[in-house]
Amino acid sequence: MDSHGQYQQQVVWAVVDADIGPLLLAATGQGLVNVVFHATDPVRDKALGRLASRLGAEPVEAPGSPLLSEAIRQVREYLAGERHAFELPLDWSLISGFHREVLSELASGVPYGSVVGYGDLAGRVGQPGAAQAVGTAMGANPLPVVVPCHRVVESDGGIGGFGGGLETKRKLLALEGVLPEPLF
Template sequence: MSGERDEPAERREARGWCWSVLDSPIGPLLLAATDQGLAQVVFHADEATAAEAVSRLTARLGAAPTPSPARGSDAGDTPERLVHLGTAVRQLESYFAGSLREFTVPLDWSLTAGFNRRVLRELADHVPFGTVVGYGELADRVGDPGAARAVGVAMGSNPLPVVVACHRVVESGGGIGGFGGGLETKRTLLALEGILPQPLF
């Protein structure tokens, strides 16, 4: 995956950020971006979930979000965070329409660290559209054989689902494994990528 920005998780200075909710085939997704890149994707972002996510991000990023300019208005010099947010929206729309297979929006990795970040970056860089990887294999790839359970924890805490495709991580015995967005969401994403058959209805 291109365009990723890596920042130490220990940095805690305030970051400007903005957010939007995208309607998608798997339900509303809250997208949050900083000047470094897309920072978070939140599943099932109804009004209450979105409000909770915005409150949590305000605390973690140390600043209230930047209001988005009205559509069609002349925003002058557009902050990078708004550019990244717009890119993420367009790319996700294309992904769900079946016309995009690789996300290139810059990513802000500051909401994850350590082992989790290593695993997620390996996933983002080396498990492409239409393929899957086992939890144990992913642990092996980052030099921690036997850490399959820790890989599962990392997937559950992924701040960037769909874009960093934790739905592509499955059980070695053939099961699809767990998923923070719910198993039906995981099945839908795997079907979109041709890994599972499309549901009949």
């Protein structure tokens, strides 16, 4: 294999401290591949093990890597309220099919400060009856925050579920001005 091919398989990661808790960011030569909430040591180690088996490469801690430094900067700006849209290459290799279609539509079609219902999002990808499948896709999102699954809510006004926990979802929606700032 040539050196370029090996580079493509490289997986680098870093943990970013944030007020919503530590976030693990991982990237490949294709782009940002994974964001993991609550990245304490056990959560981080489990996520890195999953990445190694899914991507066939041992992830390397490299916060200064050019593959990661821009993602880290943009995530920090977003969490500080200074960035409303991410401009990052994304590596979608951890997700495919319907889930990927739904997440791609979410990433491009639901801007900062807005929300969409599970059923509405299903309709946008031509599967109007698939609200539950959209919920499953949100739960499987390998790129939360950057692919904003926190913007998907229940049509009756309920906040819906969230892989990062409802408190985190509320904080992200409050950051975007969709919800009042949580009191506790």
